[in-house]
Amino acid sequence: MTQMLNIALAGNPNAGKTTMFNALTGARQSVGNYPGVTVEKRVGFVTHNGLKLNVVDLPGTYSLTAYSQEELVARDYLVKERPQVVIDIVDANSLDRNLYLGVQFMELGIPLVLALNMMDEVRKSGKGIDTRKLSRLLDMPVVETVARAGVGKTRLLEEAVAYAEARGGSWKPLTISYGPDLDPALLDMAALIEQEKFLTDLYPARWLALKFLEGDIQIRNLAETVGGVGRKLSEIVQKTEKHCRATLDTTPEAIIADYRYGFIASVTKQVVTTETDQQDRIAVSDKIDRVLTHRILGPSLMLGVLYGMFLVTFTIGDIPMGWVESFFAWLGGAAAELLPEGLLRSMVVDGIIGGVGGVLGFVPLIMIMFLGISFLEDSGYMARMAYMMDRVLRIFGLHGCSVMPFIVSGGIPGGCAVPGVMGTRTLRSPKEKLATLLTLPFMPCGAKVPVFLLLGAAFFEGAAAQVLFWITIGSWITALLVSWVLRNTVIRGEATPFVMELPPYRLPTLKGVCIHTWERAWQYIKKAGTIILAISILIWAAMTFPTLPQEKTDAIREQREAVQIRLNSVEEPDQAPLQAEITRLENRAAEAALKNSFAGRIGAGLESITRWAGFDWRVNVALVGGFAAKEVIVSTLGTVYSLGAVDAEDTEGLSKRLQKDPHWNRLRAVSLIIFVMLYAPCFVTVVAMSRESTWKWALFSVAYTTILAFSLSVAVYQVGQMLWS
Amino acid sequence: MGRQMCLRQMGVNQKGIIKSVKAEGELGRxxxxxxxxxxxxxxVLGRAPLKDPVALRLRxxxxxxxxxxxxxxxxxxxxE
Structure with a gap:
């Protein structure tokens, strides 16, 4: 008989919880989200002695309050799903602080097994922990582990399974005394809760009373809905609060924390022995910090690390990206051979293979980027970057951790907003994360750069590099200012507290970094196969339908055939001009077809508005196409200027063409640069954004960036015209 | 009895014992x-290059x- 057993892994961030999860479950895990929030839910499957184990990796937390999504998710999971046993992974190096969470599990009463992780470091630092005594004092199994090396994981599972069976799902809440000022109130409240059966099916009565005293929002809101009991409980709380304020000048929640730490200290004092200089592990870390966060060296090294990572990602990433691109080019070619000429071929080759291929081309980039990010995160350096950058970014309502996503998105020109958006996951402050998400698409990503270079070469001869430089500066300024505005309007609110652990430097494990990277890539690939495929086809259709009327295509074909006949009849040296004539005709046909399509009509229809910014229908079509991917802007401009689709890497012809066009001038170029710099992120970014926040915010970003871009372009164009005409 | 002061005023490498934490709400928590x-x-272990935030060593x-x-x-x- 196979039985299912649910095990939850819990613990502080940086305690090695995910490492242990990976060690236990290997690659047999799946990642999703908890319903309604963007907190990740990792589930892994293990078979242990014929028993099927369902291991859930709860988000890393320091406590079980209702302040952060992570903590709410963790505690809701425990009370609603009631796993048979919880394994609390603690960093045995800082047992006191780690047990603060453990004690809260014990007060909840859920069957708990303690994993004392990083025991190798503890021993090396000359510390001793009497595990058996700790187990006796806390009345629960305690297992020593070293998650990085997989040491103790089998014993941990054995103990967890045995304990789950022994407890048979019963909860035994621990009772801690909270002193003469709170204990009477707690007793009264618990009795009241018990009597009225308020939520007692989910939580122990004393735990609810404690949460009430701590000012827990979730529990208090629930109490408000039940009327009578809620009011009585609130009265007791208010009385107690007033009493604490008057006699001790403090709050119940501060007293609760003090007593909890007191309880922990009374336990650890009996089991932890420090022999000699026990600061060994952090001492090394401190020495490294003296260099890495040095006033002058620190920021310079950080710039070096960021730039180096950027360089590695985009130079090494280029190679496999080329392979993916050639593969899809080959696939497109093969499909073109197999399918008869016509709409189906066009849809398969240009719509599906072209669209999905373009999107999958990012996969190597995302993988390398996340290899870097996971490495920086797991090594502890990311926390130092946040520490050094926080003072600057805080001015704009951001967080020290925002720097990474900005750089990745193109803070150094040539990045990509998609991995940037996915990288915002390292931000644990919701408001700061949202502000980062909404402003990072302003960065000059690799796909916008060719547009800037094209216009720079055409209208600022010899100064294209300076143009790009000022665009980058402009992008940063816009992103920071807009973030400031957003944080003072739509995402208004106090800064999330910064209080953050600076974990000791550690060498990341290869396994952890690889699993993390693969997860991200896989999530992205799945998106490419579904929603991105659908949007690709939609955009293809918009640029293809309605097709040109029969008589027009016939007329062009006749002309082309006439030239072809002449071509066949002349000798080698005279063929060239005729060949060119054919290309010219084909390009003109492509231009006519695009102008006639939905996209073309949208472009023409918008002309009456966009002429305020100096854009005609040709530019409009290119910008509409740019929503699919910014690379499309240059290639579409090529098509509408009858040059055929222009390769973004080679724009000389197009740049000459624009230069000669009487319709174009420097002012128009500047207006277009501003618009491309700021307008709607490409839809792949939008899809990624919706995953990190909600669809509402993703669509908001499309709308507000486009409005901002257009207003600025119009302003610059109109003012410029007044000044120079 | 030693001198009392605010944590912000402490210098690098200075040691002290926490007497009170007046923060409430989320920050306090x-x-x-x-x-x-x-x-x-x-x-106090050190301060960031722009003097803020501050790095603290607990036990x-x-x-x-x-x-x-x-x-x-x-x-x-x-x-003293």
Whole structure:
């Protein structure tokens, strides 16, 4: 008989919880989200002695309050799903602080097994922990582990399974005394809760009373809905609060924390022995910090690390990206051979293979980027970057951790907003994360750069590099200012507290970094196969339908055939001009077809508005196409200027063409640069954004960036015209 | 009895013992979650390049907080 057993892994961030999860479950895990929030839910499957184990990796937390999504998710999971046993992974190096969470599990009463992780470091630092005594004092199994090396994981599972069976799902809440000022109130409240059966099916009565005293929002809101009991409980709380304020000048929640730490200290004092200089592990870390966060060296090294990572990602990433691109080019070619000429071929080759291929081309980039990010995160350096950058970014309502996503998105020109958006996951402050998400698409990503270079070469001869430089500066300024505005309007609110652990430097494990990277890539690939495929086809259709009327295509074909006949009849040296004539005709046909399509009509229809910014229908079509991917802007401009689709890497012809066009001038170029710099992120970014926040915010970003871009372009164009005409 | 002062005013490498934490709400909770409770010994390890945030050493780990968060914490310096 196979039985299912649910095990939850819990613990502080940086305690090695995910490492242990990976060690236990290997690659047999799946990642999703908890319903309604963007907190990740990792589930892994293990078979242990014929028993099927369902291991859930709860988000890393320091406590079980209702302040952060992570903590709410963790505690809701425990009370609603009631796993048979919880394994609390603690960093045995800082047992006191780690047990603060453990004690809260014990007060909840859920069957708990303690994993004392990083025991190798503890021993090396000359510390001793009497595990058996700790187990006796806390009345629960305690297992020593070293998650990085997989040491103790089998014993941990054995103990967890045995304990789950022994407890048979019963909860035994621990009772801690909270002193003469709170204990009477707690007793009264618990009795009241018990009597009225308020939520007692989910939580122990004393735990609810404690949460009430701590000012827990979730529990208090629930109490408000039940009327009578809620009011009585609130009265007791208010009385107690007033009493604490008057006699001790403090709050119940501060007293609760003090007593909890007191309880922990009374336990650890009996089991932890420090022999000699026990600061060994952090001492090394401190020495490294003296260099890495040095006033002058620190920021310079950080710039070096960021730039180096950027360089590695985009130079090494280029190679496999080329392979993916050639593969899809080959696939497109093969499909073109197999399918008869016509709409189906066009849809398969240009719509599906072209669209999905373009999107999958990012996969190597995302993988390398996340290899870097996971490495920086797991090594502890990311926390130092946040520490050094926080003072600057805080001015704009951001967080020290925002720097990474900005750089990745193109803070150094040539990045990509998609991995940037996915990288915002390292931000644990919701408001700061949202502000980062909404402003990072302003960065000059690799796909916008060719547009800037094209216009720079055409209208600022010899100064294209300076143009790009000022665009980058402009992008940063816009992103920071807009973030400031957003944080003072739509995402208004106090800064999330910064209080953050600076974990000791550690060498990341290869396994952890690889699993993390693969997860991200896989999530992205799945998106490419579904929603991105659908949007690709939609955009293809918009640029293809309605097709040109029969008589027009016939007329062009006749002309082309006439030239072809002449071509066949002349000798080698005279063929060239005729060949060119054919290309010219084909390009003109492509231009006519695009102008006639939905996209073309949208472009023409918008002309009456966009002429305020100096854009005609040709530019409009290119910008509409740019929503699919910014690379499309240059290639579409090529098509509408009858040059055929222009390769973004080679724009000389197009740049000459624009230069000669009487319709174009420097002012128009500047207006277009501003618009491309700021307008709607490409839809792949939008899809990624919706995953990190909600669809509402993703669509908001499309709308507000486009409005901002257009207003600025119009302003610059109109003012410029007044000044120079 | 040593001298009392605000955590923000402490110099690098100075040690002190936390006397009170006046922060409430989310900030108070976060500070306490990290073990910054009365009678804990702290040492200022350093400050970020722009003097803010500050890095603190507790008994067996390191954490950082902003200066305006340190304002809520009073420490007592060991008697001189």
């Amino acid at each position: 976060r500070i306490r979650d990290m073990g910054l409770v009365p009678n804990t010994e702290v040492m 067996d780990f390191t954490l950082s907080l902003r200066n305006n968060e340190a304002d809520f914490i009073m420490v007592e310096l060991p008697g």
